[in-house]
Amino acid sequence: MFLDRTWVVGPFQCNCRLLACPKTGYALLVDPGDEPGRIVAELGKLRTPTGLPVQVKYLLHTHGHLDHIGASRPVAESLAAEGAANRPKIALHRGDEELYRALRMQGQLFGLSHYADPLPVDHYLEHEEALRIGELRLSVVHTPGHSPGSVCFRLHEDSTLGVPETLFSGDTLFQGSVGRTDLWGGDQEQMFRSIRDRILVLDDETRVCPGHGPETRIGIEKRENPFL
Ligand SMILES: [Zn+2]
Numbered sequence: 354m355f356l357d358r359t360w361v362v363g364p365f366q367c368n369c370r371l372l373a374c375p376k377t378g379y380a381l382l383v384d385p386g387d388e389p390g391r392i393v394a395e396l397g398k399l400r401t402p403t404g405l406p407v408q409v410k411y412l413l414h415t416h417g418h419l420d421h422i423g424a425s426r427p428v429a430e431s432l433a434a435e436g437a438a439n440r441p442k443i444a445l446h447r448g449d450e451e452l453y454r455a456l457r458m459q460g461q462l463f464g465l466s467h468y469a470d471p472l473p474v475d476h477y478l479e480h481e482e483a484l485r486i487g488e489l490r491l492s493v494v495h496t497p498g499h500s501p502g503s504v505c506f507r508l509h510e511d512s513t514l515g516v517p518e519t520l521f522s523g524d525t526l527f528q529g530s531v532g533r534t535d536l537w538g539g540d541q542e543q544m545f546r547s548i549r550d551r552i553l554v555l556d557d558e559t560r561v562c563p564g565h566g567p568e569t570r571i572g573i574e575k576r577e578n579p580f581l
């Protein structure tokens with residue numbers, strides 16, 4: 354019953370995730386990185402089990418790299434065009450604001466010129482901050498290293514809603530791999546500290562949804578990830 358979609362978007366194949374409360378239809382997107390037209394069209398088709406439309410309240414960003422933020426402005430503007438109350442809040446950790454604002458420059462480095470300047474950040478994410486979307490409960494885990502403002506989002510288990518305990522790990526932890534730290538503001542030692550102290554302490558059964566590639570679990574990565 355809990356609505357949960359993943360759309361793999363853009364040339365960097367970023368996992369854009371939708372999570373919606375099945376009771377209210379209130380929803381959030383994690384990392385709307387590219388293909389805004391497709392994301393908005395898919396959102397328009399979704400309904401809760403009781404027939405409510407999905408209303409996106411937040412665009413949450415695991416970090417400020419172009420492949421995770423590239424569609425935020427057009428998605429926010431398209432939803433706002435359907436009614437001002439539908440304009441989702443753009444949320445990011447302050448540590449990546451400079452990267453976020455430099456979206457067009459990031460695009461130029463990859464020869465991509467289609468990005469517009471991003472909208473201002475509406476909400477600065479803080480470590481251990483709690484977020485509520487309808488009846489969905491999330492919290493923010495600041496995991497610097499891949500970038501200074503990289504965060505993961507914990508979605509807390511709720512058996513009545515059919516929600517499993519999940520971590521959205523951005524580009525910090527992947528199935529069988531970890532994030533690169535050779536990009537602007539990257540710090541390998543800090544990233545491994547974040548993974549050890551803030552990610553691997555979670556329950557082994559926690560489902561992990563990375564910013565690229567397939568899902569995994571904390572316990573599987575502890576046992577099998579060659580980088581850990
Ligand atoms: Zn990244």
Ligand SMILES: [Zn+2]
Binds near residue numbers: 367418421564565
């Ligand atoms: Zn990425």
